[in-house]
Every structure is written in C-alpha cells, then in structure tokens.
Amino acid sequence: MHGGTAALAIALMLGGSGAAARMIHVGPGDGAQERLQTALIEAEPGDTVHIGAGRYALAGGLSLDVDDVTIRGDGPDRTILDFTAQKGEGEGLLITSNNVVVRDLGIENPAGNGVKSKGSDGIALVNLRVEWTGGPKSTNGAYGLYPVSSKNVLIDRSVVKGASDAGIYVGQSQNIIVRRSRAEMNVAGIEIENSHDAAVVGNIATNNAGGILVFDLPDLPQQGGRNVKVSGNQVIGNNHPNFAAPGNIVAGVPSGTGIMVMANSRVDVFGNQVVGNKGNGVMVVAYTQAFTDRAYNPLPQDVSIWGNDFRANGSDPAFKGGKEIAAAVGGMLPPVMWDGITRYAVPGTGEQRQASGGVRSDVPGITLNLGTHGTPATQARPSPLPVTAFPAMAAGADGGITLPAALEARSR
Amino acid sequence: MTRALLALLLLGAAPAPVVQVKPDLLLTTDAPRLADYGLFDAADNPAPGVQPYTLGTPLFSDHAEKYRFIWMPPGSQAQYRPSGVLAFPVGTVLIKRFGYPADLRRPWDKVALVETRLLIHRASGWAALSYVEEPGGAVLKRAGKRVPIRITGFDGQPMSIDYAVPNQNQCKQCHQDGEAITPIGPTAGNLNHGLFGDGPSQLAVWQAGGRLAGLPAANWPRLARWNDPAEPLEARARAYLAVNCGHCHSRGGFASNSGLYLNPEEKVPAHLGIMKRPVAAGRGSGGLSFSILPGQPDQSILVHRMASSDPGIMMPQFGRSMAHAEGLALVRAWIAAMPPQTGAGG
Numbered sequence: 002m003h004g005g006t007a008a009l010a011i012a013l014m015l016g017g018s019g020a021a022a023r024m025i026h027v028g029p030g031d032g033a034q035e036r037l038q039t040a041l042i043e044a045e046p047g048d049t050v051h052i053g054a055g056r057y058a059l060a061g062g063l064s065l066d067v068d069d070v071t072i073r074g075d076g077p078d079r080t081i082l083d084f085t086a087q088k089g090e091g092e093g094l095l096i097t098s099n100n101v102v103v104r105d106l107g108i109e110n111p112a113g114n115g116v117k118s119k120g121s122d123g124i125a126l127v128n129l130r131v132e133w134t135g136g137p138k139s140t141n142g143a144y145g146l147y148p149v150s151s152k153n154v155l156i157d158r159s160v161v162k163g164a165s166d167a168g169i170y171v172g173q174s175q176n177i178i179v180r181r182s183r184a185e186m187n188v189a190g191i192e193i194e195n196s197h198d199a200a201v202v203g204n205i206a207t208n209n210a211g212g213i214l215v216f217d218l219p220d221l222p223q224q225g226g227r228n229v230k231v232s233g234n235q236v237i238g239n240n241h242p243n244f245a246a247p248g249n250i251v252a253g254v255p256s257g258t259g260i261m262v263m264a265n266s267r268v269d270v271f272g273n274q275v276v277g278n279k280g281n282g283v284m285v286v287a288y289t290q291a292f293t294d295r296a297y298n299p300l301p302q303d304v305s306i307w308g309n310d311f312r313a314n315g316s317d318p319a320f321k322g323g324k325e326i327a328a329a330v331g332g333m334l335p336p337v338m339w340d341g342i343t344r345y346a347v348p349g350t351g352e353q354r355q356a357s358g359g360v361r362s363d364v365p366g367i368t369l370n371l372g373t374h375g376t377p378a379t380q381a382r383p384s385p386l387p388v389t390a391f392p393a394m395a396a397g398a399d400g401g402i403t404l405p406a407a408l409e410a411r412s413r
Numbered sequence: 414m415t416r417a418l419l420a421l422l423l424l425g426a427a428p429a430p431v432v433q434v435k436p437d438l439l440l441t442t443d444a445p446r447l448a449d450y451g452l453f454d455a456a457d458n459p460a461p462g463v464q465p466y467t468l469g470t471p472l473f474s475d476h477a478e479k480y481r482f483i484w485m486p487p488g489s490q491a492q493y494r495p496s497g498v499l500a501f502p503v504g505t506v507l508i509k510r511f512g513y514p515a516d517l518r519r520p521w522d523k524v525a526l527v528e529t530r531l532l533i534h535r536a537s538g539w540a541a542l543s544y545v546e547e548p549g550g551a552v553l554k555r556a557g558k559r560v561p562i563r564i565t566g567f568d569g570q571p572m573s574i575d576y577a578v579p580n581q582n583q584c585k586q587c588h589q590d591g592e593a594i595t596p597i598g599p600t601a602g603n604l605n606h607g608l609f610g611d612g613p614s615q616l617a618v619w620q621a622g623g624r625l626a627g628l629p630a631a632n633w634p635r636l637a638r639w640n641d642p643a644e645p646l647e648a649r650a651r652a653y654l655a656v657n658c659g660h661c662h663s664r665g666g667f668a669s670n671s672g673l674y675l676n677p678e679e680k681v682p683a684h685l686g687i688m689k690r691p692v693a694a695g696r697g698s699g700g701l702s703f704s705i706l707p708g709q710p711d712q713s714i715l716v717h718r719m720a721s722s723d724p725g726i727m728m729p730q731f732g733r734s735m736a737h738a739e740g741l742a743l744v745r746a747w748i749a750a751m752p753p754q755t756g757a758g759g
Contacts, residue, residue: 034556035556035557035558038556038557038580039555039556041582042555042556042580042581042582043555060559061557061559061577062724064580064582064583064586065582066581066582066585087724088559088575088724088734089577089724089730089731089734090583090724090730090731091724091725091730095582097582097585097586097667111725112723112724112725113695113697113724113725113730114695119667119670139696140696141696142695142696142725143693143694143695143696143697143725144693144695147693149670149693150669150670165695165696166693166695166696170693172670172692172693173670218690218692219683220672220683220684220689220690220692221670221672221692222664222669222670222672223670245695246695246696246698246699246700247698247700247701247702248690248691248698248699248700248701248702248703248714249691249694249695249698250690250691250692290690293682293683293688294683
C-alpha cells in the first residue's frame with residue numbers, strides 16, 4: 002500500500018448495526034491527494050477511512066460530506082497531512098456531514114484553517130495535532146480546530162500550535178466539550194464564540210496571547226452566547242505577543258490575558274489553575290465596539306468565578322490604562338477584572354437595557370465601573386469587586402454537558 | 414460569445430451521427446463517460462433538445478470560456494420564480510462546458526474544452542457531476558483535478574493557469590441551499606437578457622417555446638450585466654457580487670456563519686458588509702477593520718480578499734486561481750462611490 006500504485010484497499014468488516022462497515026486504507030505516495038479525496042467521497046456511512054503512517058504533501062484541501070464516517074490516522078506524529086504547499090481551499094480538512102470522528106492525525110501548515118466542520122451534528126476531533134511549524138506568525142492560518150454552526154461537538158486530546166487567531170475555536174455551535182487538549186503559541190488558545198452549552202474542561206492553555214476566551218459578537222445568525230463552563234484548566238503564562246492581523250476581534254485581546262469573557266451570560270469559571278498571566282487572570286467585559294444589530298446584547302451577565310487557583314497574575318498589564326490601574330491598587334491587578342458595564346442602548350431605538358446579573362467572584366476583584374456601553378476606559382473609576390462566598394458546588398467532569406454516547410464511544 | 418460558441422459548435426468538419434439524450438440513464442446513473450448520456454455528439458454538437466442559454470452576469474472562472482446548455486424532458490416546463498433559481502422539473506439537465514481559447518484575445522478561436530459540469534435533477538434532488546476531457550472523451554472525476562493550461566494572455570504573453578476542476582464536495586459547497594443541492598445561475602433575473610446578450614429576453618423565448626410557465630405579464634426581475642457601462646454602478650456591482658459570492662454568502666449558503674450576505678435580495682447594510690467587522694476571517698482580514706468601509710476600497714476587506722490569490726485569504730476560496738481585475742475594479746468603484754459614514758459601527 003505504501004507508495005505503490007495500488008491506491009486503495011478495501012477490507013470488509015462487520016459493523017455494529019449489521020450493515021457492512023468498511024475499512025478503507027489510504028497510504029502515502031504518488032497521487033495521495035486524489036486517492037485521499039476519492040476515499041472521502043466514496044466512503045459510506047459506517048466506514049472508516051484509515052490514513053496510514055507517513056507524510057502526505059497536499060496541494061489542496063480535503064473534504065468529507067458523508068455521515069457516520071471515521072477518519073483515522075496512525076497518530077498525530079506518524080500520519081501527517083502536510084499542507085505547506087497548499088494552493089487552494091480555505092482549510093486543510095473540511096467536514097460538512099454528521100456524526101464524524103477525525104482522530105490520530107497531524108496537520109501541518111494549512112494555508113487557512115486546519116480542520117473545519119460546518120453545520121455538523123456530531124463532530125469529534127480527537128488526538129489531533131495542528132501545527133504551524135514555522136512558529137507563531139501573522140501569516141499562519143487562522144484556526145487550528147474550527148467547528149462552526151455545529152452541534153454535539155467534541156474536541157479531545159488535541160494540540161494546536163501557532164494559529165494566527167484561535168488554536169481551538171468553536172463558533173455558533175451548541176452542546177460542546179473541549180477537553181484534555183493543549184493550545185500553545187496561538188493568539189487565542191481556546192475560544193468559544195456565539196455558542197451555548199459548552200464545557201472547556203481540563204485543558205492546558207499556555208504561552209498564547211490570551212488563554213481561554215468566551216465571546217459573543219453581533220450581526221451573526223447565532224448569537225446570545227450562554228451557559229459556558231470553564232473548569233479544571235491550566236491557564237499558564239499566556240504572555241505571548243499578540244500576532245493577529247489588526248481588525249480581528251482577537252487582535253484586541255491584550256497579551257497577558259488568562260481567561261476573558263465578553264458579552265456572554267451564565268459563564269462559570271471554576272477549579273482552574275490560572276498562573277503567571279501578566280495582564281488579567283480573568284477579564285470580564287462587554288462587547289468592545291459600537292454595533293448596529295438590534296437583536297444583540299453586548300453585556301456579560303451572570304458570570305461566576307470560584308474555586309480557582311490564582312497565582313502571580315496581573316504583574317504587568319499590557320492593556321491601555323492597565324499599569325495605572327495596577328499602580329492604584331498596589332502594583333498587581335487582582336485576579337478578576339470587570340469593566341462594570343451594566344447597561345446599553347438598543348441601536349436605532351435608544352431603549353435602555355440593563356444586565357440581569359453581574360460578576361460574582363470568591364477572590365478579590367476590581368470593577369472599572371464604566372456603567373453604560375460605549376463609555377471609554379479613560380473614564381474608569383476602579384473600585385473593589387465585592388467578594389462573594391460560593392457554597393460548595395459540585396460539577397460533573399464535563400460541567401454538566403453530555404454528548405451522545407455513540408460519539409463518545411467512537412472517540413475513546 | 415456568440416462567435417465563440419459557434420466556433421465550438423462548428424469544430425467538427427464532417428457531420429456527426431445524430432445522438433439522442435438518454436433520460437433514463439441521466440436519472441439513475443452517474444455515467445463514467447460524458448458521451449454515455451448522449452448530450453453531445455462526437456463533434457461536440459448538442460443533441461436535439463439541448464438548448465444553449467446565457468446569463469447576464471456569469472461567475473468568473475479564470476477567464477475560461479463557458480458554454481451553457483439546458484435539456485428538459487419533452488413537454489415539461491420550468492416554473493417561474495421571482496427570486497432564486499427557476500423551478501426546473503425532474504429530469505432537467507443543466508450543462509456547463511469550460512474551455513480555453515489558444516489566445517484570450519481571440520476567445521472564439523481554437524477553443525479546447527477542459528471539463529463539462531452537469532447538474533441533473535433526479536427524483537432525490539440535484540446531482541452534481543464533472544467530466545474532465547481526456548484523450549478519447551470526457552470522463553467522470555469525483556475527486557477533482559488540476560489541469561495546467563498554457564495559452565496566450567490578453568497582453569500577448571504566454572500565460573499559465575493552474576485550472577482546478579472541483580471535486581464533488583466542492584460542487585455541493587457552492588450549489589448548497591440548506592442541506593440540498595441547487596442550481597445557481599438560471600434565476601429569472603439573470604436569464605432576463607437576450608441569448609448571447611442580443612435579441613429578446615430568454616424568459617420570453619422560453620415562455621414562447623413552452624418551456625417556462627407562470628411568467629407574469631410584466632415586472633420581471635433583472636440582474637444587471639456586470640460589464641455593461643450603461644447600467645448603474647451599484648446594480649452592476651451587486652450583480653457581480655451576487656453571482657461570484659452570493660451562492661455561499663447567503664443565509665442558506667456555505668458561508669452563512671459569516672453574517673456577510675451578498676445575494677441580490679439582501680438589504681441590511683451590516684450584512685452587505687458595510688461597516689461590518691470580521692468574525693472568523695483570521696489573516697483574511699488583512700489587518701482591516703471592516704468588510705466595506707464606504708468610500709475606502711483600500712480599507713475594505715472585501716477588496717483585499719478579492720484581490721488575493723493566497724488560499725488562506727482569497728475569496729471565493731476556490732473556482733479561481735487568479736484575481737479578476739475587471740470585477741475587482743467594479744467593486745472598488747462601487748465602494749469608492751459610497752458616501753463615507755460616521756459613527757455607526759466604529
């Protein structure tokens with residue numbers, strides 16, 4: 002198989018449902034692009050496309066549009082899809098079907114995104130490595146792992162390095178678990194955007210400009226980000242210079258940010274180790290720009306922060322006015338900072354709306370008391386955030402979010 | 414275009430045997446060879462009932478010449494729709510043949526076909542198939558193919574085009590409406606032009622020929638011809654963007670998550686890109702803050718991405734390997750003519 006002209010071998014196996022699920026093998030060598038894409042097109046539900054160990058130099062993106070298919074390599078350092086010479090398509094691997102597992106693969110230097118799913122119900126990205134091997138650069142692709150407009154999303158045991166936007170980015174999706182993964186040297190490590198019912202659990206986000214972001218943006222088909230659990234993560238030393246192209250929302254994330262929550266409601270940040278982030282351990286803000294979308298709520302609401310291990314954060318904030326604020330409170334920013342924006346005017350109507358609930362923290366924090374959306378940070382009136390005692394709260398390993406058992410079983 | 418098509422149709426010297434369209438095969442089978450369907454004879458003449466049509470504003474495809482045909486089952490009719498594609502009966506085949514002339518300055522001369530794409534309306538929905546020219550005839554290619562093209566360019570210099578035949582999934586990405594595959598081109602507005610730009614509207618011709626039902630007496634929609642300087646700038650630019658971008662950038666399209674909608678019906682300024690900030694553009698934003706900054710084409714992400722041929726930046730993401738200078742100039746002119754905005758969005 003390896004390098005030979007026999008492009009594809011098909012071995013029959015019995016599937017659990019009684020249908021004939023096949024294992025389709027593809028090996029490296031001549032014509033790999035066409036052989037891989039042909040396998041992904043000819044796969045049928047239940048099939049596994051096995052990509053054998055080796056390096057595959059690919060000139061274009063690959064895509065899968067068949068439900069219930071597993072794409073499997075021999076390990077993230079053994080089966081390597083190399084997109085260094087990519088000439089077309091916006092991602093390395095695109096998934097547009099349901100109940101798909103992609104696992105045990107390395108993806109190097111995609112021109113755009115690494116692995117994207119669009120509109121998938123059931124997408125698991127497991128034991129993958131997406132890496133821009135030239136190190137962090139603004140010319141690297143945007144996202145490493147990028148499920149969007151999807152539901153029942155699992156990202157597990159994966160690594161992303163060097164993304165010029167977010168290493169792991171889940172957008173406009175629902176019912177999401179990102180766990181046991183590592184994001185390093187990206188602009189944003191892990192980002193949950195315009196999504197609801199998400200758990201970010203047991204990951205390592207280190208040496209990014211910002212570690213873990215929970216954002217909501219206007220003018221999009223799905224907005225109203227809510228019910229996001231950020232738990233049991235190690236968020237360490239996210240002090241990398243921000244190398245995003247200006248204009249992108251993550252370009253505004255100050256280097257040194259551990260966890261940042263923007264314009265989401267019901268966000269719980271608990272049981273994390275947040276260490277050595279020079280700006281903020283946790284920053285909670287309203288959407289930072291003006292907007293015209295009447296359906297959009299720019300406020301963070303009901304954000305709870307408890308039981309985290311905060312150490313050595315806030316020593317050298319890079320954001321505008323940060324040093325002055327730090328000086329005013331004794332040299333180090335406390336672990337939690339909130340912009341204190343609690344109301345906004347609906348565009349076009351001027352109707353005033355209030356946040357339903359603010360930021361609660363069991364450790365010292367600071368609020369800038371900006372009040373109304375659009376008030377510039379130069380008008381900050383910092384004051385301590387009251388410390389809230391939280392009752393002992395038990396959360397499940399995945400923050401109460403569960404995925405379909407069959408998808409979990411295929412991802413083990 | 415007229416001459417280009419005639420040249421193509423007249424390629425063969427001797428009269429070829431008459432072929433017949435094979436409707437049952439079209440409905441049931443992804444034939445391995447284009448010739449199996451009987452849509453064209455060996456000299457590339459269309460079979461009886463295979464009719465040419467043209468669009469007022471076509472998609473840019475790396476300067477390829479494109480020849481469009483439609484076949485509908487005898488006696489059947491398309492139903493008029495004011496927006497979106499016409500409702501074509503099951504059995505319809507939409508055919509697009511791509512080719513290059515030896516010299517782009519003589520588009521009617523020495524045209525070599527590269528591929529033929531079919532959209533077949535089967536009982537289960539539309540199927541998209543691409544047949545790539547090979548010695549001995551065009552063969553089905555599901556996984557796509559890159560075809561090196563060597564021709565003479567508009568400047569008289571040798572020109573290389575890394576022509577990409579789309580794979581089957583890419584066909585669907587563009588031809589997507591929700592979960593279904595749909596044609597893109599033959600909308601009432603884009604057919605409301607004479608064949609090859611001359612004569613009566615194709616809507617009227619189709620109606621008179623019994624191939625189109627439900628056409629109202631008046632007020633037919635009309636998509637502007639993108640390259641007709643007599644038409645209003647905005648209408649031309651919107652038509653160009655609708656055809657080149659709107660198939661993905663629409664609420665049911667592949668790029669629905671972007672919030673940028675360029676289909677002809679869109680009215681909301683932010684969704685048209687005006688003062689719209691990037692969402693997931695990554696480095697595609699080029700360091701710019703808005704899809705369209707009125708009055709400032711050089712500060713508009715739309716222009717930046719249309720001008721690029723870098724796969725991480727360029728839009729559309731596939732279907733071209735080079736920028737379309739004339740289309741880009743049109744969109745630039747449209748943005749430049751917009752009155753600058755203050756306040757909103759930034």
